[in-house]
Amino acid sequence: MKKLINSVDTVLTESLDGFCAAHADIVALGDDHKFVRRRALKPGKAALLSGGGSGHEPLHAGFVGHGMLDAACPGQVFTSPTPDQMLAAAQAIDGGGGILFIVKNYEGDVMNFDMAGEMAADLGIEVLTVRTNDDVAVDNSLYTTGRRGVAGTLVVEKIVGAAAESGIGVAALKALGDRVNDATRSMGVALTSCTVPAVGKPTFDIGDGEIEMGVGIHGEPGRRRVKLMPADTIVEEMVAAIAGDFEEKRGGDALLLVNGFGATPAMELYLVFNAAKKQLEKHGYRIARALVGNYVTSLDMAGCSITVTRLNDEADRYWAAPVHTPALRWGV
């Protein structure tokens, strides 16, 4: 294992220190590295809290700031943060308007956020939860009952974050978050494995000429292991899986997110975007919004995911609204 680290025990805290120093105008670090919070909180606003295992950067701390999350709890790599972290974050960001938890559907995250929600409720803080499960690849997985929450989570965080900024209450935010999650589908493909620092070797073995179709963001198995194919063929299968999974088959306006897993050159991501756009147009979609880059990563995995969100006027308006976070920024 070759990594730019000092020791596996300090990689997370040293990285968080660097992150909060580099973005000190936007974020602040909680005590004991328990959470990253928005530096300028907005009293009375419903607050948004997310979190999960580290190794998916910039998700989630990179999305803390104006128009998106109020705080994010980083767990150890690919490990859920603790209820203690979540409660500390909830107390730090509670402005009296209630808190919405945005939780990717993995058993550890779901259990810990549920516990934190009960603890917060005992302190008189109203908590609701949106659970994301946009990955169409498989129905149950290594760490998941039901579908996995993957890159679509950032779309939920952006759209709900903009709504929260505009003063919408927590119950309406939960309903909006559920609608955006319902309108979102993703699928990934891996060319290589990732390597977790504390493990020191690749999470899975994969041959020189093989790819994992439908891989999870922790390197969980996907639908099938196949030989490397041309990008157009890979993308055609991914887009067909996504488009075919929507109940509504008519197409329409959509957001297309091509997300790199960490080790994929931008050149390849844009090539995939080009192929995915063409395929989606064949399915009747018009790509109204686009995002291409490393947003929900799997450490140093090579590969990418495709996410499609069906847009209505409300979702489109909130997507376009100003955002000022370390990893997404426009309009301010």
Next chain:
Amino acid sequence: MKKLINSVDTVLTESLDGFCAAHADIVALGDDHKFVRRRALKPGKAALLSGGGSGHEPLHAGFVGHGMLDAACPGQVFTSPTPDQMLAAAQAIDGGGGILFIVKNYEGDVMNFDMAGEMAADLGIEVLTVRTNDDVAVDNSLYTTGRRGVAGTLVVEKIVGAAAESGIGVAALKALGDRVNDATRSMGVALTSCTVPAVGKPTFDIGDGEIEMGVGIHGEPGRRRVKLMPADTIVEEMVAAIAGDFEEKRGGDALLLVNGFGATPAMELYLVFNAAKKQLEKHGYRIARALVGNYVTSLDMAGCSITVTRLNDEADRYWAAPVHTPALRWGV
């Protein structure tokens, strides 16, 4: 070689098509994929043109837009664009205010931009050139006489781009670009090689426990091949090389850019930022501006570079000025 491509012959054009489709609000593609230009040109403004081999994305096309470049010419991977491309771009963006070429110091780029400048002059277009050479690692290299131009190039493009937007003339822009280049130093380290699609195998061999200190952005040799060390030790050596190379030893306000080469997780880049900031503070610097991410890449190389620009009030103000490009965006 595992890459998300259809064929090595079409990777560049398909990627450019995807790039221009994803960012159609900001950029437009020139005929025959010769260049990427700013969609909304500003008549009378001195225009900025850059370019170079592809494989370093988002450099340069990702920096086309308001407050930065007016056009960028993409060559084949790690290959200079042609004078013909540069002339077509110059003609497309010429608004009567002259054109500044920003050229990384590699022999092919220098020669071709010089030829294009002469061809443009024959057509009555005033052309001046800033040559970037911020890499302190080695004095001459595989493709370079003198020092290589690396990630510091984006700092020059940003600061000069903001000045151009404010209406500064081309001669003053050249002088500013030269000053920023003079105030900028970089050094890189590679953990793995990159793989050029048309070659199909890694550019260089490197052992499981080895790193290349001072690597170039095409995988050119650096200062020395050493065993993997803790990140703090690697960064200490890089920062000492950078700080020691400035004539002015007193430190002062600086911009710190930690740039990923393409396959380095964000977690490691922020850890390196944390270490570099501490080291620079020991050398008397105050980190007034920060940028962390994949900006000047080497395809799928793992590793990163550290860039330091000494800031005066003018450079700081232009750095902070609004920019709206695919890869850098703030203030708009």
